Structures are given as structure tokens and as C-alpha cells.
Amino acid sequence: MSTSCRKRKALHQTTLTEGFxxxxxxxxxxxxxxxxxxxxxxxxxxxxxxxxxxxxxxxxVVDELTTSEESHQHRVVETTAALRNLTDEPIETAPAERxxxxxxxxxxxxxxxxxSWRGVPLTRLSFGPSAYPLLPPTPQPSPTHSVLFRPGNPPxxxxxxxxxxxxxxxxxxxxxxxxxxxxxxxxxxGKKIVPRWQLIRDALTSKPIANSHELADAILVYNSRYxxxxxFNNLHDYFSTHCGEEESEAFFxxxxxxxxxxxxxxxxxxxHALPLLRKQEPYQVxxxxxxxSCLLANAFLCTFPSRNAVQRGAEYATFPFVNFNGLFVNRGxxxxxxxxxxxxxxxxxxxxxRVTSSPPGGTLSFERxxxxxxxxxSAPSLGASPPCWESSTRPLAQLHVDSAGTIExxxxxxxxxxxxxxxxxxxxxxxxxxxEEIRFLxxxxxxxxxLFTEELDDNECLLVTGVEQYSTYRGYGSSFEWSGCHxxxxxxxxxxxxxxxVVAMDALVITRAESQYAPGKMxxxxxxxxxxxxxxxxxxxxxxxxxATGNWxxxxxxGDPSLKALLQLMAxxxxxxxxxxxxxxxxxxxxxxxxxxxxxxxxxxxxxDLWRLLVYYHTEIVEKRGHTRLFPFIxxxxxxxH
Numbered sequence: 005m006s007t008s009c010r011k012r013k014a015l016h017q018t019t020l021t022e023g024f025x026x027x028x029x030x031x032x033x034x035x036x037x038x039x040x041x042x043x044x045x046x047x048x049x050x051x052x053x054x055x056x057x058x059x060x061x062x063x064x065v066v067d068e069l070t071t072s073e074e075s076h077q078h079r080v081v082e083t084t085a086a087l088r089n090l091t092d093e094p095i096e097t098a099p100a101e102r103x104x105x106x107x108x109x110x111x112x113x114x115x116x117x118x119x120s121w122r123g124v125p126l127t128r129l130s131f132g133p134s135a136y137p138l139l140p141p142t143p144q145p146s147p148t149h150s151v152l153f154r155p156g157n158p159p160x161x162x163x164x165x166x167x168x169x170x171x172x173x174x175x176x177x178x179x180x181x182x183x184x185x186x187x188x189x190x191x192x193x194g195k196k197i198v199p200r201w202q203l204i205r206d207a208l209t210s211k212p213i214a215n216s217h218e219l220a221d222a223i224l225v226y227n228s229r230y231x232x233x234x235x236f237n238n239l240h241d242y243f244s245t246h247c248g249e250e251e252s253e254a255f256f257x258x259x260x261x262x263x264x265x266x267x268x269x270x271x272x273x274x275x276h277a278l279p280l281l282r283k284q285e286p287y288q289v290x291x292x293x294x295x296x297s298c299l300l301a302n303a304f305l306c307t308f309p310s311r312n313a314v315q316r317g318a319e320y321a322t323f324p325f326v327n328f329n330g331l332f333v334n335r336g337x338x339x340x341x342x343x344x345x346x347x348x349x350x351x352x353x354x355x356x357x358r359v360t361s362s363p364p365g366g367t368l369s370f371e372r373x374x375x376x377x378x379x380x381x382s383a384p385s386l387g388a389s390p391p392c393w394e395s396s397t398r399p400l401a402q403l404h405v406d407s408a409g410t411i412e413x414x415x416x417x418x419x420x421x422x423x424x425x426x427x428x429x430x431x432x433x434x435x436x437x438x439x440e441e442i443r444f445l446x447x448x449x450x451x452x453x454x455l456f457t458e459e460l461d462d463n464e465c466l467l468v469t470g471v472e473q474y475s476t477y478r479g480y481g482s483s484f485e486w487s488g489c490h491x492x493x494x495x496x497x498x499x500x501x502x503x504x505x506v507v508a509m510d511a512l513v514i515t516r517a518e519s520q521y522a523p524g525k526m527x528x529x530x531x532x533x534x535x536x537x538x539x540x541x542x543x544x545x546x547x548x549x550x551x552a553t554g555n556w557x558x559x560x561x562x563g564d565p566s567l568k569a570l571l572q573l574m575a576x577x578x579x580x581x582x583x584x585x586x587x588x589x590x591x592x593x594x595x596x597x598x599x600x601x602x603x604x605x606x607x608x609x610x611x612x613d614l615w616r617l618l619v620y621y622h623t624e625i626v627e628k629r630g631h632t633r634l635f636p637f638i639x640x641x642x643x644x645x646h
Contacts, residue, residue, distance in 0.1 A: 120406050120407050120408035120409070120594075121404055121405065121406040121407075121408075121594075122404075122405050122406075122594060122595065122597075122598035123402075123403045123404045123405050123598055123601065123602075124402040124403060124404050124582070125404070126404055126584070128402065129402060129404060129550045129582040129584065130545060130547040130548065130549060130550055130581075130582055131416075131417040131418045131549045131550045131582075131584075132416075132417035132549070133417070133495065133503065133544070134543065134544045134545040135417065135543050135544075135545055135547055135548060135549035135550070136417070136497065136503050136543060136544075136549065137539070137541035137542065137543055138541065138542045138543060138544065139497060139498050139499060140498075141498055142155040142498075142499065143155070143290045143367075143369075143499050148286055148287050148288060149287070149288045149289075149290065150276060150277075150278075150279050150287075150288070150289050150290070151276075151290045152274060152275075152276040152278070152289070152290065152291040152292070152295055153290075153291065153292050153295070153367070155499075158292075158294075158365045159292050159365075159367065159500065161272070161273055161274065161275045161276070161292075161295065162275065162276055163275050163276065164275065165275060166179070166271040166272070166274075166275045167275060167276060167277050168180050168181055168182070168277075169277035170182035170183075172280075172319075173279060173280060173282075174277045174278055174279055174280060175277075175278040175279075175280060175308075175455055175456050176308075176309050176310055177270065177271075177274070177278070177308075178200055178201055178204060178270070178302060178307040178308055178309055179201045179270050179271040180201075181199065183199065183200040183201060183309050184197045184198065184199060184200055185197070185198060185199075185200040185203055185226060185309075186198075187203065187228070200226055200309060203225060203226045204226050204268075204305075204307050205268060206225075207222040207223075207225035207226055208222055208264045208267075208268070208305065209264065209268070212256075212261075213256060213260060214256050215243065215252075215256060216236065216239045216240045216242070216243045216244075217236075217240065219236075219239070219256075219260070220234075220236040220239065220240075220332070223305060223306050223329075226307070227306055227312065227329070230312060230329070234329050234332070234333070235332070235333040236332045236333065237332075237333060237334050238331065238332050238333055238334035238345050238346060238349065239332040239349070241334060241346060242346050242349045242350075243255070245346075246346045246349075246350070255353070259353065259356060259357055259360065262356070262360035262361075263301050263304060263305070263356050263360065264301075264305070266297060266298055266301040266356075266359075266360060267298065267301035267302045267304070267305050267307065269298055270298055270299075270302055273294065273295055273298040274291075274295050274298060274299065278455075278456060279456065280323075280456045280458065281370065281372040281456050281457045281458060281466070282372075282458050283322075283458050283459070283461050283464070284374055284461065284464070285372065285374070286371075286372055286373060286374045287371070287372050288369055288370065288371040288372070289369070289370045289371075289456065290367060290368065290369040290370075290499070291367065291368055291452075292365075292366070292367050292368075292500075293359075293363075293364035293365065293366045293367065293368060293449065293470075293472065294359075294363050294364065294365075296368055296449045296452045297356075297359040297360075297363070297364070297449075299452050299455060300355075300356075300448060300449075300451060300452060301356070303326050303327055303328055303451065303455065304328045304352070304356070305328075306327040306328060306329050307327075308326055308327055308455070311323070311325065311326050311327050312325075312327060312329065322458050322459045323427070323454075323456075323457070323458055323459070324427040324428060324429050324433075324454040324457070324459075325433055325434070325454070326433070326451075326454045326455045327433075328352075328433055330433045330434045331345070331348060331349065331352075331433045331434070334346070335435065342435065342437075342482055343482075343485075344437045344479075344481070344482050344483070344484040344485070345435070345437075347477075347484055347485045347486045348432070348437070348445055348484075348486075350486035351445040351446070351448070351474075351475050351477070351486045352445070352448060354474060354475055354486065354489065355448040355474045355475070358474055358489075364472060365500070366470060366472065366496055366500045366501060366502060367470055367499050367500040367501050368449055368452075368468065368469065368470040368471060368501060369467075369468070369469040369470060369499075369501060370452070370453050370456075370457070370466065370467075370468050371466070371467040371468075371469070372457065372464060372465075372466055373464060373465050373466070373467055373535055373536070374461075374463060374464050374535070375388060375389065375390055375463040375464070375531055375534065375535040375538075376388060376389045376463075388535075388538045388540070390463075390527075390530075390531045390534065391530075391534060391578045391611075393527065393530055393574070393578075393611065393612065393615040394612055394615050394616060394619075395612050396578060396610060396611035396612040396615070397610050397611075397612060398577050398578055398610060398611040398612075399577065399608070399610060399611075400573060400574075400577050400601070400604055400605060400609060400610070400611065400614070401573060401576045401577040401580075401581060401582050401583050402582040402583070403573060403582070403583050403584075403585065403597075403598075403601050404550075404582070404583070404584045404585070405584075405585040405586075405587065405594050405597050405598050405601070406584070406585070406586055406587070406594065407586075407587045407588075407589055407590060407591045407593075407594040408586075408589070409586055410586060410588070411439075411443075411552045411553065411554060411586055412443060412446065412447075412473065414552070414586070415552025415584060415586075416494070417503065417549060418549050418550045418551060418552040418584060419505050419507055419536075419537065419548075419549050419550070419551045419552065419581070420504070420505065420506050420507070420552045420553075421506075421507055421509065421536070421551065421552065421553035421554070421556060422439070422440050422443055422450075422506050422507060422508040422509070423438075423439045423440055423509075423511070423554075423555075423556050423557065423559075423561075424440050424460070424465075424466070424508035424509055424510045425440060425510055426459045426460045426510040427454075427459050428440075428453050428454060428457050428460070428466055428508045429441070429444050429450070429451060429453065429454040430444075432444040432445060432451060432454075433451070433454075437480075437481055437482070437484045438480065438481060438559060438560065439554075439559075440508070442477060442480070442484065443506070445475065445477070445486075446473050446474065446475050446476070446477065446490070447471040447472060447473050447474070447506075448474065449470075449471045449472060450468060450471055450506065453466060453468060453508070460508075460509075460510050462528050462531070462532060463531060463532070463535055464535065465507055465508060465509040465510075465532065465535045465536040466507070466508040466509075467505060467506075467507050467508075467536070468505070468506045468507075468508070469501050469502075469504070469505050469506075470496075470497075470499075470500075470501030470502045470504060471502065471504055471506060472492045472494075472502055472504075473490050473492045474489070474490055474492070475487075475488070475489065475490050476488050476489070476490045505549075507536040507537075509532050509533060509535070509536040509556070510532070510557075511529060511532070511556055511557020511561050511563055511568070512525055512528060512529060512557065512561070512563070513561050513562065514557075514561060514562035514563055515562065517562065517564070518626050520562075520563060520564060520567060521567065521618070521621060521622040521626045521634075522622060522626075523618075523619050523622060526567070526571060526618055526619075526622075529557070529568070529571050530571050530574060530575055533556075533571060533572050533575035533576075534575040534578055534579060536575075537551055537575050537576055537578075537579035537581055538578075538579045539579065539581075547580065547581075548579070548580060548581050549581065550581055550582035550583065550584050551572070551576050551581050551582070551583050551584065552584045552586070553572055553583065553584070553585060553586070554585060554586040554587065554588055555568060555569075555587070555588065555593075556568050556572060564634065565587075565590075565593055566593075566596065566597070566600075566633070566634045566635050567618075567634055569585060569597050570600075570614065570618065570634075572585070573601070573614075574611045574614055574615065577611050578611055585597065596635050597635075599635075599639075600635045600638055600639060603638075603639055603642050603643075604638070604642070607642050607645075609642070617638055617641060620641070621634060621637050621638070624637075625637055
């Protein structure tokens with residue numbers, strides 16, 4: 005901990021048994037079903053309405069606010085039946101699949117007449133064009149920013165001719181003269197080394213490819229060392245059972261030749277050396293959507309060299325898989341074929357159909373963000389370092405929590421959170437099919453990031469700007485299905501990027517539930533979220549866009565949604581952003597989050613106050629093996645301090 009942080013901590017240290025130093029000014033935030041009047045006006049009491057366990061309205065009367073020093077504590081006289089109802093009943097953890105899901109709901113949704121949301125109305129939050137960063141007229145190359153095109157209408161590749169770079173700092177391109185491959189050796193003859201790009205061209209164009217088996221054979225020509233290991237049963241199943249004979253014939257007669265042509269234009273489309281986004285190195289790459297589609301076509305045809313080895317110590321062992329060979333096989337679980345794997349191919353084939361029939365003209369940016377701190381070694385200074393959480397005096401951000409809706413469907417104009425794996429993309433090209441994987445399938449340009457983004461460290465995240473959504477879906481996990489075309493009409497910025505920002509941030513994998521409340525692990529999650537949420541960009545309205553998120557790090561990662569909601573609220577507060585939280589159909593979680601937030605807000609709890617409450621919960625409950633859940637504990641502590 006830095007000296008300045010220790011000094012701030014000493015000045016602000018308060019024991020929980022003595023109460024919190026509540027320093028927040030009374031808020032004018034109006035809650036759904038709660039205070040709507042401007043509480044800064046002391047003219048009359050404000051009548052609040054909430055609902056008890058019997059569905060009956062109860063009154064929460066807020067005392068008149070005065071300008072005296074005593075009003076600093078914002079005394080609230082309230083009937084607490086609703087809060088006791090929350091305190092007395094354990095907060096059940098929702099089924100794992102629903103934690104990160106976006107469409108499978110087992111909770112009963114409220115009737116249409118009752119809003120699905122609680123907290124601050126969206127109309128009071130900051131999002132949309134007015135909260136989008138102000139930009140220079142064109143993207144400017146710099147020592148930390150590579151721009152792969154020359155601006156224009158349309159933008160054109162830059163430089164004019166392919167720059168062949170073959171080193172550990174850049175993506176090794178299959179069209180490089182340094183990309184070589186051994187062939188021959190049959191019948192006692194010796195092997196010879198040939199340019200791999202010529203091998204690729206010959207395998208894909210020497211004769212028409214009429215079916216999936218011929219496509220598999222062509223791919224194995226330039227990946228012959230994997231001939232005994234790679235399986236293509238998912239690819240074969242797609243064309244034999246998923247689509248009809250007419251559709252299959254159309255794919256091989258029309259679409260596949262276009263995909264091959266798109267891939268083989270690589271040395272004329274991506275002429276700039278493509279930097280790798282390495283650990284602890286903040287860097288940004290901006291490219292056109294056309295360049296992204298060319299790279300994805302090569303990934304589909306499995307042309308990228310040195311990206312298939314999985315053993316420890318391999319050249320790209322710390323990078324995600326990017327060649328599509330893992331998606332062509334359908335291992336299934338316990339021998340059961342996963343239909344979701346077939347629908348993944350449907351999403352990607354639809355994407356290729358779109359981009360080959362009407363090439364997109366926009367641009368995309370991929371930015372590796374690094375939080376600077378001695379905690380993480382020699383990270384470069386970025387002007388952003390982890391906050392001193394225990395001594396923070398920041399008030400809590402505005403919160404809108406909704407049991408309906410999805411991040412990508414209802415978070416328009418907001419910073420949208422991808423519940424990422426540390427290898428971005430997770431299992432999108434393998435068996436995974438939850439929140440991150442589905443987002444990558446709806447917006448396949450996100451898959452491009454897997455080509456050059458090294459695994460994320462604890463103080464890093466990936467920010468992607470400009471991706472287009474091409475598809476819609478239904479289901480989740482094993483029930484996932486491609487459901488049709490989506491036409492994305494999101495407005496574009498001055499660089500030609502859609503005003504969509506997705507931040508990929510990986511949560512800790514929790515193997516023992518109680519371990520996640522340890523201060524060190526909570527701090528790690530706070531710093532990770534802050535890395536993703538922080539922004540120094542100026543915006544037209546003077547505020548950064550709200551964050552659209554949900555049960556980050558829950559589900560398969562084992563996190564507690566209650567804890568993750570509070571940690572993200574704290575990180576958003578420090579970053580000066582509002583928070584929009586989707587519970588993915590879990591009505592009980594929505595209500596629990598809102599009721600806890602309401603009391604925190606009424607008590608004017610700061611980020612530092614909440615941090616100390618979380619640490620106290622770990623000390624008094626978790627370490628002593630108590631059974632009180634997090635929200636009831638916090639509510640009890642706040643009630644007993646007033």
C-alpha cells in the first residue's frame with residue numbers, strides 16, 4: 005500500500021461498532037416505487053411506498069430535511085417490515101446456469117402492469133451519444149496505437165503493400181514468406197519445406213470443394229501433422245442433418261468460394277504488421293470491419309501458423325485458440341452430441357454470408373487496458389491506478405436493477421460487460437456456450453481479438469469498440485440456437501465505429517465459496533472491474549456512459565451474485581459511472597439488490613464504508629463459519645448504527 009493511501013486510511017479509519025462516517029449529501033435520486041420528490045427541499049416530508057411480503061403497501065416516511073449539522077446523518081424514520089423480511093430469509097443462490105445466462109428464466113416474472121426494474125429510472129442515467137467519448141477527426145497512430153488503414157470513404161489498407169514481419173511481437177501471418185511447412189516423406193522419399201501460403205492456395209483452389217469431407221481434406225493438407233487428431237464431425241453433422249440438401253449445395257457452390265477468396269486476399273487486405281496485445285503493455289489496434297472479416301475467414305480455414313499447439317511452453321500457449329478446428333469437432337458431454345455446437349456454425353455461416361454479399365464499411369478498435377500499480381510489477385503508468393478502497397469517500401453510484409432484459413439487448417449506449425475468461429472468447433470455438441461465447445457469436449468480430457490478445461492478468465481487461473451484431477438467438481448453454489438475422493442500426497462515431505463498447509473482464513474462479521470474501525480476493529475483483537470501468541475521456545454531457553452488467557463471475561465461475569453486485573457498484577462509483585444491473589430473470593435477486601442498495605443510499609454509505617462492511621463480514625461471519633448471508637448482514641449492521 006502506498007504512503008498516501010495509508011495516510012488516507014488512517015484519517016478515515018472508523019470501527020463498525022462505533023458507526024460509519026457517513027459523508028454523502030442527501031441524494032435527489034428517485035427510486036421506482038420509492039422517493040420521487042426532490043429531497044433537497046425541506047418543505048414537507050416525503051412519503052415512500054414499498055411492498056411487504058403480503059403484497060401490501062407500507063409507508064416509509066422520511067423526516068423533514070433541515071440545513072442544520074444534524075441533517076448530515078439524514079435521519080430516516082421507517083417501518084422495516086420489508087427489510088426484516090429480507091433479513092430473516094436466506095438469499096438463495098440462483099441455479100448456476102441462470103447466473104450468467106441471458107434467456108433461461110425459472111423465476112416468475114412480474115405481471116406486465118408492474119415494471120421489471122427497481123432503483124433509478126433509466127431517464128436519469130448517462131448513456132447514448134451524449135456520453136460517448138469525444139474523438140479527434142481520424143484515428144491517430146502512436147507508439148501505443150496501430151491503425152491498419154488510411155481513413156477515407158471507404159477506408160483503404162495501410163500501408164499500400166504487405167509488410168512482412170515475423171517475430172514475437174506480431175501475429176505470424178500465414179501469407180508470410182517465413183511461414184513454411186514440411187510436405188512429402190511418403191514412399192521413402194524425404195520431406196521438403198515449402199511456403200505454407202502456396203500450400204494453402206493450392207489446397208483451397210486447385211479444384212472445387214463439393215462437401216464437408218472435401219473441405220476437411222483441404223484443411224488437413226496444410227495442417228497434416230494433426231491429421232490423426234482433428235475431427236470434423238460437427239462440420240459434417242451440420243451439412244448432413246442441420247441444413248437441407250439445397251442449402252448445403254448453395255454453401256459449397258457459392259458461399260464457400262467467397263469465404264476462400266476473402267481469406268486469400270489477406271496480403272492485400274491486412275498489409276500492416278498486426279501487433280500482439282501482450283501482458284502488461286497497454287496498446288490499441290484499430291482496423292476496418294473488412295480487415296476483421298478477412299482475418300476471420302482465415303481462422304475458419306485454419307490457416308494461422310503456430311496456433312494449434314496446446315502443450316505448456318508452446319509459442320502461443322498464453323493466447324486463446326483462434327483456428328476453428330475446435331469448433332468442427334462435436335465431442336459432446338458423456339457422448340451426447342451438443343446441438344448448440346451446430347448452431348454456432350449457423351451463426352458464423354450467417355456472418356460470412358452477410359459480409360461476402362455486402363462488405364461492411366465500418367471500423368473497430370481493440371484496446372488492452374492495464375491498471376498501473378506496484379501490486380502488479382512494472383506495469384507502465386497510465387494515469388490510472390487502483391483506488392485506496394478502504395479510505396474512499398466516493399458516494400455510491402446511481403443503480404438501475406432489472407429482472408428482464410439483457411446486456412446486449414437493453415444496454416444500448418452503455419459500456420457493456422463481457423463476463424470473460426482470462427483467455428478472451430472463452431470456449432466460443434470449443435464447447436462453451438454461455439454469456440461470453442454467445443456475445444462473440446452474435447458479434448463475430450469479437451472473435452478477432454482472440455488472434456492477438458494474450459491472457460489477461462489481474463490488472464488488465466480488453467475494451468472493444470465498434471462491433472456489429474449480425475444474429476439473434478434463443479436458449480442458453482446446451483439449448484442455444486441461432487434464431488435469425490439481426491440488422492444493426494447503431495450510429496457510428498467519427499472513426500466509423502459503431503457506438504458500442506464491450507469490456508472483457510475475467511472474474512476469479514471460486515473453488516471454495518467462502519474464499520471469495522477474503523479481502524485480497526475482493527480487492528482483486530474491485531481492481532479488475534475498475535480497470536474496465538475507468539475512463540479519462542471527455543464526453544459531450546461531461547459524464548461517462550453507464551455500465552450494463554449482471555452476475556459477473558457467477559455461474560460456472562462460482563461467484564456470489566450478492567457480492568459481485570456490490571463490488572461492481574463500488575468500482576462503478578469510483579469510476580464515476582452509473583450502473584445498470586440485469587439479473588437475467590431472477591426477481592428475488594433483483595429485489596434483494598435493490599433493498600440493500602436503497603438502505604445504503606439512505607444511510608449515505610460511501611465506497612470506503614461499504615468496503616469496511618465487506619471486510620467486517622469476512623471477519624465476523626465467514627472466518628467464524630457463521631451462516632448469515634451477505635445482504636442480511638449489511639442491512640443489520642446499518643440498522644444497528646442508527
